[in-house]
Amino acid sequence: MLNFDFYNPTHIVFGKDRMSELDSLVPKNSNILITYGGGSVNKFGTLDKVLANLPDRKIFQFGGIEPNPQYLTLMKAVEIVKNEDIDFILAVGGGSVMDGSKFIALASCYSGNALNLLNPDSPLAPVDCAIPMGTIVTLPATGSEMNNGAVISHNETKVPIFSIHTFPKFSILDPTLTFTLPKTQVANGIIDTFIHTVEQYVTYPVNAGFQDRTAEGILQTLIEVSDTTLNNPEDYDARANLVWCSTMALNGLIGSGVPQDWTTHMIGHEITALFGIDHAKTLAILQPAIWKVRKEKKKAKLLQYAARVWNITDGTDDEKIDLAIKTTSDFFESLGVSTKLSAYGLNEKNIDSIIASLAKNNRTALSETKDLTLDICREILIKAL
Numbered sequence: 088m089l090n091f092d093f094y095n096p097t098h099i100v101f102g103k104d105r106m107s108e109l110d111s112l113v114p115k116n117s118n119i120l121i122t123y124g125g126g127s128v129n130k131f132g133t134l135d136k137v138l139a140n141l142p143d144r145k146i147f148q149f150g151g152i153e154p155n156p157q158y159l160t161l162m163k164a165v166e167i168v169k170n171e172d173i174d175f176i177l178a179v180g181g182g183s184v185m186d187g188s189k190f191i192a193l194a195s196c197y198s199g200n201a202l203n204l205l206n207p208d209s210p211l212a213p214v215d216c217a218i219p220m221g222t223i224v225t226l227p228a229t230g231s232e233m234n235n236g237a238v239i240s241h242n243e244t245k246v247p248i249f250s251i252h253t254f255p256k257f258s259i260l261d262p263t264l265t266f267t268l269p270k271t272q273v274a275n276g277i278i279d280t281f282i283h284t285v286e287q288y289v290t291y292p293v294n295a296g297f298q299d300r301t302a303e304g305i306l307q308t309l310i311e312v313s314d315t316t317l318n319n320p321e322d323y324d325a326r327a328n329l330v331w332c333s334t335m336a337l338n339g340l341i342g343s344g345v346p347q348d349w350t351t352h353m354i355g356h357e358i359t360a361l362f363g364i365d366h367a368k369t370l371a372i373l374q375p376a377i378w379k380v381r382k383e384k385k386k387a388k389l390l391q392y393a394a395r396v397w398n399i400t401d402g403t404d405d406e407k408i409d410l411a412i413k414t415t416s417d418f419f420e421s422l423g424v425s426t427k428l429s430a431y432g433l434n435e436k437n438i439d440s441i442i443a444s445l446a447k448n449n450r451t452a453l454s455e456t457k458d459l460t461l462d463i464c465r466e467i468l469i470k471a472l
């Protein structure tokens with residue numbers, strides 16, 4: 088196992104009917120900015136429930152944070168935080184609202200040009216404080232509710248940003264708040280969680296038994312609940328399992344002490360930034376193609392994945408790995424998500440612009456061994472056509 092630090096201060100408040108606890112979680116007599124997205128929280132009554140449980144505070148609202156939150160939108164909220172002396176931000180929504188709120192929290196404490204916080208070469212934000220924040224999660228997918236990362240979009244680029252100051256103070260995870268999600272967003276959540284897990288697991292072995300077994304547990308749970316939670320959204324137990332898997336897949340736990348390979352996310356971010364394809368849908372396209380191209384490098388872990396996650400134990404090593412990759416693609420397709428670029432109208436010509444973006448953002452040495460070059464990215468993208 089590799090050396091590691093594990094630090095995670097977020098208080099998780101999990102389960103039904105916990106909204107009344109907001110009053111004790113959010114500082115009293117404070118100025119609160121409630122942030123949200125394009126209106127689902129109005130439509131489905133979540134915002135009303137939040138407001139009803141926050142007496143004795145001065146409340147401001149900022150809606151309109153879009154999927155793949157945009158820098159220019161978020162800077163409007165930074166103005167409100169500064170002008171109204173906001174001392175707590177409450178994000179109500181999915182990954183985009185939570186991420187956007189982390190950026191608002193950081194940029195509000197930064198005296199320089201906030202664009203400096205978006206640096207693809209140096210994701211660690213040069214800021215020594217942030218407005219404290221909490222989240223109320225309406226979409227299980229990103230893990231943003233229990234990590235300190237955010238992904239912000241600007242000028243056709245998605246930039247990851249991290250800070251020790253952006254762990255939410257608390258996150259309310261009430262699975263019933265996610266019942267209103269359209270099927271396609273539930274599928275996105277399953278896939279994003281699946282890929283977060285494999286990017287910290289399908290690398291090379293370092294004898295990290297706990298991390299491997301936990302990753303396998305998350306993957307198997309996703310496989311077990313996927314059909315039910317997709318087709319019977321109000322099945323509480325299935326959805327509760329998805330919600331908790333999403334949080335645990337990207338809160339630092341399974342990534343501690345193991346190599347990590349974020350190639351899928353790095354290439355996926357460029358595809359979303361250029362063509363607007365949902366984050367998780369880019370991952371479903373790329374992961375099988377990446378494994379096909381990196382089969383030899385990842386052989387030991389792919390065989391472990393085949394055996395322990397999909398119970399594939401017959402045949403030669405090559406046959407087992409090929410079947411595991413095919414079974415993974417079939418799983419994503421079974422959720423109604425395509426695993427091909429061409430399904431979104433992209434062709435070989437578009438690959439040039441993806442490669443150019445990767446080069447512009449210095450994503451030229453990806454993977455757990457930093458030897459995944461732009462030429463290999465091209466090979467992957469051609470396989471994904």
Ligand code: NZQ
Binds near residue numbers: 154227
């Ligand atoms: O905007 P509203 O109207 O709220 O609608 C949203 C949005 O259109 C809707 N939605 C959310 N909760 C709902 C709902 N609709 C009905 N009922 C509900 N309960 O869903 C749509 C998508 O929301 P979004 O927040 O964009 O999705 P997701 O949670 O998948 O977040 C994606 C963003 O997270 C970033 C991605 O890059 C992308 O920008 N990521 C953040 C990570 C992190 N912080 O650690 C890691 C991830 O890998 C990812 O990169």
Ligand code: ZN
Binds near residue numbers: 229279283352366
């Ligand atoms: Zn993701």
